[in-house]
Amino acid sequence: MHPNLQALLVFVQNWWVELVSGVVIVAVVPLITGYLVLMERKLMADMQARLGPMRVGPHGLLQPIADAVKLLIKEDIIPDNADRFVFWLAPVVSMTAALTAMGAIAFGPSFLVARDINVGLLFVIGVSSLGLFGIVLGGWASNSHYSIMGALRSTAQLVSYETAAGLALVSGLLLAGTLKIRAIVQMQESLGVWFVFLAPVAFFIYVVASIAETNRAPFDLPEAESELVAGYMTEYSGFRWACYFLGEYANMIVVGAVATTLFLGGWLRPFPNVHWMNWLDVLPALSIAAVGAYCVYRAGKQPARVQVWFMWGVALACLATALILAAPLYGPLSFLQPGLHGAFWFLLKISAYIYLFMWLRFTLPRYRFDQLMHLGWYILIPLAIVNVLAVGVAMILETEYGWNRWLALVVTTAFTLAAALFLLRLNDKRSATASSAAPPEEPTTEDSYAG
Amino acid sequence: MQDDAAQNQTLLGADELVLNMGPQHPSTHGVLRVKLKLDGERVRGTECVIGYLHRGVEKIAENRTYQQFAPYVDRMDYVAAVSNGLGYCEAVEKLLNVEAPPRAKVIRTIMTELQRIASHLIWLGTHALDIGALTPLFYCLREREEILKIFEKYCGARLTTHAFRIGGLQYETYDSFEKDVERFCKDFERRIQEYVDLLTGNSIWIGRTRNVGVLSAEDCIALGASGPVLRASGVKWDLRKAQPYAAYEQYKFEIPVGTNGDTYDRYMVRMEEMRQSRLICLQAIGNIPAGPIMGKVGKVLKPPAGEIYHSIEAPKGILGYYIVSDGTSQPYRVRIRPPSFINLQALDKMARGHLVADVVAIIGTLDIVLGEVDR
Numbered sequence: 001m002h003p004n005l006q007a008l009l010v011f012v013q014n015w016w017v018e019l020v021s022g023v024v025i026v027a028v029v030p031l032i033t034g035y036l037v038l039m040e041r042k043l044m045a046d047m048q049a050r051l052g053p054m055r056v057g058p059h060g061l062l063q064p065i066a067d068a069v070k071l072l073i074k075e076d077i078i079p080d081n082a083d084r085f086v087f088w089l090a091p092v093v094s095m096t097a098a099l100t101a102m103g104a105i106a107f108g109p110s111f112l113v114a115r116d117i118n119v120g121l122l123f124v125i126g127v128s129s130l131g132l133f134g135i136v137l138g139g140w141a142s143n144s145h146y147s148i149m150g151a152l153r154s155t156a157q158l159v160s161y162e163t164a165a166g167l168a169l170v171s172g173l174l175l176a177g178t179l180k181i182r183a184i185v186q187m188q189e190s191l192g193v194w195f196v197f198l199a200p201v202a203f204f205i206y207v208v209a210s211i212a213e214t215n216r217a218p219f220d221l222p223e224a225e226s227e228l229v230a231g232y233m234t235e236y237s238g239f240r241w242a243c244y245f246l247g248e249y250a251n252m253i254v255v256g257a258v259a260t261t262l263f264l265g266g267w268l269r270p271f272p273n274v275h276w277m278n279w280l281d282v283l284p285a286l287s288i289a290a291v292g293a294y295c296v297y298r299a300g301k302q303p304a305r306v307q308v309w310f311m312w313g314v315a316l317a318c319l320a321t322a323l324i325l326a327a328p329l330y331g332p333l334s335f336l337q338p339g340l341h342g343a344f345w346f347l348l349k350i351s352a353y354i355y356l357f358m359w360l361r362f363t364l365p366r367y368r369f370d371q372l373m374h375l376g377w378y379i380l381i382p383l384a385i386v387n388v389l390a391v392g393v394a395m396i397l398e399t400e401y402g403w404n405r406w407l408a409l410v411v412t413t414a415f416t417l418a419a420a421l422f423l424l425r426l427n428d429k430r431s432a433t434a435s436s437a438a439p440p441e442e443p444t445t446e447d448s449y450a451g
Numbered sequence: 452m453q454d455d456a457a458q459n460q461t462l463l464g465a466d467e468l469v470l471n472m473g474p475q476h477p478s479t480h481g482v483l484r485v486k487l488k489l490d491g492e493r494v495r496g497t498e499c500v501i502g503y504l505h506r507g508v509e510k511i512a513e514n515r516t517y518q519q520f521a522p523y524v525d526r527m528d529y530v531a532a533v534s535n536g537l538g539y540c541e542a543v544e545k546l547l548n549v550e551a552p553p554r555a556k557v558i559r560t561i562m563t564e565l566q567r568i569a570s571h572l573i574w575l576g577t578h579a580l581d582i583g584a585l586t587p588l589f590y591c592l593r594e595r596e597e598i599l600k601i602f603e604k605y606c607g608a609r610l611t612t613h614a615f616r617i618g619g620l621q622y623e624t625y626d627s628f629e630k631d632v633e634r635f636c637k638d639f640e641r642r643i644q645e646y647v648d649l650l651t652g653n654s655i656w657i658g659r660t661r662n663v664g665v666l667s668a669e670d671c672i673a674l675g676a677s678g679p680v681l682r683a684s685g686v687k688w689d690l691r692k693a694q695p696y697a698a699y700e701q702y703k704f705e706i707p708v709g710t711n712g713d714t715y716d717r718y719m720v721r722m723e724e725m726r727q728s729r730l731i732c733l734q735a736i737g738n739i740p741a742g743p744i745m746g747k748v749g750k751v752l753k754p755p756a757g758e759i760y761h762s763i764e765a766p767k768g769i770l771g772y773y774i775v776s777d778g779t780s781q782p783y784r785v786r787i788r789p790p791s792f793i794n795l796q797a798l799d800k801m802a803r804g805h806l807v808a809d810v811v812a813i814i815g816t817l818d819i820v821l822g823e824v825d826r
């Protein structure tokens with residue numbers, strides 16, 4: 001055998017899990033993203049007293065596919081004065097970063113996408129923040145004012161809020177004592193409590209900062225439609241645009257997964273160690289079966305025969321999934337439980353997290369740029385620092401002075417909240433003295449992009 | 452715009468960035484083009500380029516009979532077509548020295564107030580959308596739909612209605628007109644609370660609108676601004692009270708005024724105006740006098756030679772018609788004072804020193820309709 005071929009074989013033998021998961025990520029995440037968009041549009045429609053997509057497939061279930069096909073066959077426009085290579089590169093960077101970060105996430109105790117890296121969480125955060133380069137390069141390469149302004153806003157915003165998010169994660173990591181993704185969840189399992197209850201302020205900071213990091217409303221300034229048209233994506237069309245879009249939604253999944261892992265108990269079901277709560281194990285199968293039953297009920301109401309069939313197909317798929325999820329309840333198959341139910345709970349928690357994002361988007365107006373930076377630098381970052389200190393003090397009180405953990409954490413959290421109140425008061429005073437809008441006669445020396 | 456050297460000094464010593472906002476831009480409300488001079492994101496000056504929707508409405512008037520021109524005015528402020536029609540019809544009536552019968556006047560008042568609510572709803576929805584709140588727009592459109600349905604049932608058209616005729620009305624109200632209006636008004640009180648819940652106390656909303664685009668009362672008067680823009684600066688000037696027309700004298704209503712003249716005050720003033728319009732409708736709908744709906748006007752209108760100026764309080768401000776007659780059946784000259792065009796002049800004054808995001812909020816708060824700006 002040719003030595004090169006043999007080397008290839010050895011490589012594949014050693015790394016086939018990673019290779020397969022790579023292929024799966026690239027194949028599956030776009031599909032999930034498409035349906036995430038559909039979910040968002042449907043939710044938005046529901047909250048806005050309208051129907052949302054209803055044309056392609058029953059209740060618009062095939063809309064993501066139609067959108068993907070449309071984007072693929074759209075004309076690909078590159079502006080005349082754009083830097084062609086960078087213009088080509090930027091969306092790829094953005095998408096790759098988001099998809100790579102997904103590789104290190106654990107969907108269950110035995111169901112890890114790629115390797116259990118010993119700096120797992122750091123890897124996820126580091127790689128996903130590389131996506132920023134895609135945004136900056138894309139905005140610069142487009143050679144358009146709107147694009148460059150969107151890119152600049154994005155840079156400032158991401159740099160600021162990643163600091164806050166990182167500090168919030170540090171408080172969680174202090175409790176976990178490890179960066180290994182699997183070990184973080186196992187720690188929560190052995191303690192019997194999700195870290196969100198131990199460090200609620202850190203979780204809150206992370207929620208706010210991760211919304212800003214994924215450029216979602218009310219922090220969607222880089223692509224604020226009513227101001228900058230589409231921000232850094234203004235000049236992009238067709239599949240390049242889709243790459244950005246994909247990266248953005250994949251990023252939402254990533255931050256959701258990080259929050260779930262560190263604060264919401266990862267793949268653990270609620271009350272993981274409480275035996276009389278074991279009936280919760282029935283929930284995964286039951287809820288999916290309920291969705292299937294609803295599809296059966298709706299199938300009869302579809303106007304066209306194709307749609308009836310499609311609805312039945314969805315119903316059958318749901319019921320099959322329910323069966324699979326029910327399988328671990330049968331004694332001999334119970335070894336499947338951690339993997340299957342773990343994935344269910346994990347995805348459920350991510351969905352809830354993303355639902356929160358969407359809900360906020362439909363409800364709140366958008367921050368202005370200087371207000372966003374104020375919130376980041378004057379409130380979130382100081383609060384995150386105080387919180388890290390407080391959690392650290394609580395841990396010392398527990399280990400060195402033998403305090404009860406809950407008592408220690410309640411005291412320090414109260415201290416953090418007092419600090420938050422103080423910061424808010426300070427901020428109110430500051431905005432009361434200096435109006436956000438400087439009068440035109442005296443140009444302000446404050447630089448919105450500082451940071 | 453002054454272009455002296457001192458003004459061109461930017462914070463970082465770089466060139467000023469000239470950004471073209473529009474004519475195709477999601478939040479310029481049509482085809483307005485604003486040339487922004489930016490230092491980073493701070494606005495150093497603005498310049499409006501208008502005329503993309505110019506159709507020569509005033510010139511068209513010179514080649515149409517008085518009746519023929521009436522539908523054209525609907526196309527100016529197409530968000531408040533009924534108000535435009537009221538102003539024109541009353542102006543010509545004044546020129547002819549005829550008066551619409553009382554029944555027609557009351558129905559006109561009801562329709563115009565409904566139109567005011569509809570116009571303010573469009574303003575609220577798009578203004579909130581510009582500031583980034585997606586949902587209020589759809590709630591506003593939902594309520595506006597009810598008003599448009601009433602218009603459609605009354606005269607067959609929803610947007611450019613041509614609801615009134617010179618001398619009165621062409622159509623008698625339909626059977627359930629009073630019931631429809633009453634139901635809408637009853638319902639609307641609850642609906643308006645939804646917008647209040649979504650926006651009024653929202654700290655982001657307050658942060659985005661307080662102290663943004665401040666206009667003092669003197670500035671307003673100097674610029675000729677009118678309508679809610681003027682009233683938000685504390686000037687209690689509403690033609691419905693100051694020079695009553697239609698049937699406004701008969702009804703009790705308040706004129707809301709603001710204090711700071713900022714975007715938040717304009718928001719509060721318009722919200723209160725919607726409530727007041729609702730009250731006017733409720734007062735009027737209970738007792739519409741019986742009688743004819745058309746005054747004594749001939750088939751061919753030949754007003755005596757002369758000139759007339761008549762203005763009404765349209766949803767966006769003072770809408771005036773100056774008509775010169777030479778005694779023939781066609782006006783010699785029609786000059787229209789559009790509130791949007793004159794309020795738009797305040798943009799530069801309001802936007803200087805603010806950020807790009809505020810420009811969007813300021814364009815929204817001025818409540819301009821480009822059909823009226825360009826005519």
